[in-house]
Amino acid sequence: MDFLQAPPRSLVFDLGDVLFTWSANTTTSIPAQKLRDILSTPIWCSYERGEISRDVCYELSAQQFSLPASEIAEAFAQARESLQPDLAIVSFLRELKKDPSIHVYAMSNIGKEDFEEIATKTDWGIFDRVFTSATAGMRKPELRFYRHVLDHINLAGNQVVFIDDKEENVNGAQAVGIRGFVFGKLTAHMLHEMLNNPVGKGWRYLFQNAKQCDSITDGGVVFADNFARLLVADTLKDRSLVDLSWGSKKTWNFFSGKPVLIPEGIFPDDLDTTALALRVLQPSPTEVTSSILDMMAEYVREDGSFQTYFDRSKDRVDPIVSANILACFYYYNRGHELGRTLDYVRLTLLNRSYIQGTRYYSSPDCCLGFIGRLLRSSSDDHLQATLGSLLESRVRERLGLGGSALDLAMRIITCTQLGVQCERDRRALLDLQCDDGSWEGGWLYQYGRSGVKIGNRAVTTAMAIAALSS
Structure with missing residues (x-):
């Protein structure tokens, strides 16, 4: 007989563009698209893995894009300031925390200094643990990062649901057996139905x-x-x-x-x-x-x-x-x-x-x-x-x-x-x-x-x- 999958024993959420919304539009001379381009470079990936500091990342990015390092620093400071928690998602996660059968984790590509600065932006108690790329020394969609998380939460991939706004990150999760979904407007409703149907x-x-x-x-x-x-x-x-x-x-x-x-x-x-x-x-x-x-x-x-x-x-x-x-x-x-x-x-x-x-x-x-x-x-x-x-x-x-x-x-x-x-x-x-x-x-x-x-x-x-x- 065929059986529907069991609901997950844990949910793993991305932070940026899932738990938080943010804007790349700043008052600096750096256009929003250019700011996003900086985020996709190998230099930024090294920063997110904790291989270089944020200041070094800004200096190297300044050389690559022919921009002042101070201007890059100011643009990203404004972007961090624009971070706002998605109150609907936060409310959903708080409800989940009442259920002892479900554990909730965060998994984010984020540098050490950036994570320290956003510590006041939300109630981190909604998560059982936060896994950052800087601490792990690896980042999404590297398969070893997902395996690292599975090892630490002691669950098999099919017992976990992963939510991320980027399809390549969801594909990485699925490659190690995790049930992955690209974040959208109906994600919270979909998860609620998955967990609360008979x-x-x-x-x-x-x-x-x-x-x-x-x-x-x-x-x-x-x-x-x-x-x-x-x-x-x-x-x-x-x-x-x-x-x-x-x-x-x-x-x-x-x-x-x-x-x-x-x-x-x-x-x-x-x-x-x-x-x-x-x-x-x-x-x-x-x-x-x-x-x-x-x-x-x-x-x-x-x-x-x-x-x-x-x-x-x-x-x-x-x-x-x-x-x-x-x-x-x-x-x-x-x-x-x-x-x-x-x-x-x-x-x-x-x-x-x-x-x-x-x-x-x-x-x-x-x-x-x-x-x-x-x-x-x-x-x-x-x-x-x-x-x-x-x-x-x-x-x-x-x-x-x-x-x-x-x-x-x-x-x-x-x-x-x-x-x-x-x-x-x-x-x-x-x-x-x-x-x-x-x-x-x-x-x-x-x-x-x-x-x-x-x-x-x-x-x-x-x-x-x-x-x-x-």
């Missing part, structure tokens, strides 16, 4: 909360689980949302800490969580993955279903667990080894065995959603032919039936991938968004023995983002 608000909620995305039972017990964190990263294809790494593990446990509501206090690692971790974290070398898949294949039963746990004394099965494991095998191009499992999943669809939920997954829409995820795991012709049309007919049966935000989101995702129109459900999902940008967690899974239901707000929000972005 999808953008959902992302921003996850930026702030996904790493603490605890699950909760229908009895109010809160706990941390690996499956939810992995599912958030898998749904949005963004591992930076969660703090998980493969490490030295061979298998994974549903719980990331002490098991809750388990009378004996012992909960074995399971194939469902392990399959999801293999998909999201992709351990290396490939031999590690192959050996784990080989081990998992030993837990398939005669009818094609998989045992849920790496504990043969706990003989538990669930068709959606089997579908999730099969998705992992298909992702690693080994799905053809599990033909009986594919038939088992098909029978689940054919017989509507999911309609009251399954042992571990209580919602029929979640069940169909995970089978849809299985279809998305591979373009294998046999997989698509076996499940595609049957899944489409089953998901059509669910249209307009309402449900929780999670039910609606997973239904919409599955409908969209199969080309099924679902505008009524899409509108219903939009109506359920909370003021903080999240969606309330519906019941994603349940304890097999007790039927205690478990939800997770971050998972539901990730699913809603995916649904509304598709």
